[in-house]
Amino acid sequence: MRTEIEWVVQGIHEGFDGNLSIADFGRMARLSPCHMARLFHQETGLTPSGFLLAVRMEQARRKLLRSERSIADIADEVGYASLGAFTSRFTKVVGVSPGKYRRLSSLGSSIVDMVAGAETTHFTYGSVTGRTRRGDGLLREPVYLAAFPVSLNGHKATRCCRSGNSTDLWNIAHIPSGMWMVEAVSRTVGGGRYDVVVGQAGPFQIDPGSVVNVDVILTAPTKFRAVEADRAQLGLAVPNLFGC
Structure with a gap:
């Protein structure tokens, strides 16, 4: 992977809980935002914002499974100011709501994977x-x-x-x-x-x-x-x- 894109990937992992923008991604790569975005997609197959979304969702999933923090607190910790926006995005990406995901986790990870609605x-x-x-x-x-x-x-x-x-x-x-x-x-x-x-x-x-x-x-x-x-x-x- 190109060094400039590695800088962006590292920056996203370290700052996923902040309000990162396309301009921030460009500064991480020391490139113009448009040029950085093209290179990032070429290198990873993802847009920088798409990779940020993935990191946030994975961090949220881990926190839901490994902590007893409230869903509102977890939403804030992964960079969402709105609980509603976090819940909507998590549900769309993972397939179940954060609350349901946490409840199902007590039954085992295989149950989480196989749930498809009531x-x-x-x-x-x-x-x-x-x-x-x-x-x-x-x-x-x-x-x-x-x-x-x-x-x-x-x-x-x-x-x-x-x-x-x-x-x-x-x-x-x-x-x-x-x-x-x-x-x-x-x-x-x-x-x-x-x-x-x-x-x-x-x-x-x-x-x-x-x-x-x-x-x-x-x-x-x-x-x-x-x-x-x-x-x-x-x-x-x-x-x-x-x-x-």
């Missing part, structure tokens, strides 16, 4: 399985995958899984009936130009009890178009957030 029952689930394909040779890099509904009606939660390396068979279980997409991200080395590769498969129909087999091809993110941008932001930032 009306959803176990017999409606199917699953998606497959392998990732990549041409950069980094076959031992972990891959993060997320399935999410093409239609957000019903506020179904995103399902996620982590493949230990790119050759492993992965499986995303507990997917409700409907039309779904799969998106994937992994770290790569691209001569300093990119630090992630991304992929997408679908849409495909999930029926009760069905197992859909798909392969996801990982490529540079320049032409990647997420079906649901807010949810994709978190997934695309995962390698940076988890230090993988």
Whole structure:
């Protein structure tokens, strides 16, 4: 990754709780805001504001799971002056409200991942399985995958899984009936130009009890178009957030 963009990534991690602007990002990179924004997208596949959103949501998720602070306090700690704005954004990105996410966490992380609304029952689930394909040779890099509904009606939660390396068979279980997409991200080395590769498969129909087999091809993110941008932001930032 270019040094200027590393400065911005570090600045976002250190200052995510503040009121960061495009001008601030430019100062971090010592570049004009427009030039910095173009380079940041080329290097990461994300806009600076999208990466900031991902960092804030990941920090909020961790605080909800690991502390007893109020949701209002957590909203403030991750940079939101409005509790309503934080709740709305968290719900859209994660798939459930902050309060529901915290309540479900007491039942285990797998329960958090599989919740899809009060009306959803176990017999409606199917699953998606497959392998990732990549041409950069980094076959031992972990891959993060997320399935999410093409239609957000019903506020179904995103399902996620982590493949230990790119050759492993992965499986995303507990997917409700409907039309779904799969998106994937992994770290790569691209001569300093990119630090992630991304992929997408679908849409495909999930029926009760069905197992859909798909392969996801990982490529540079320049032409990647997420079906649901807010949810994709978190997934695309995962390698940076988890230090993988």
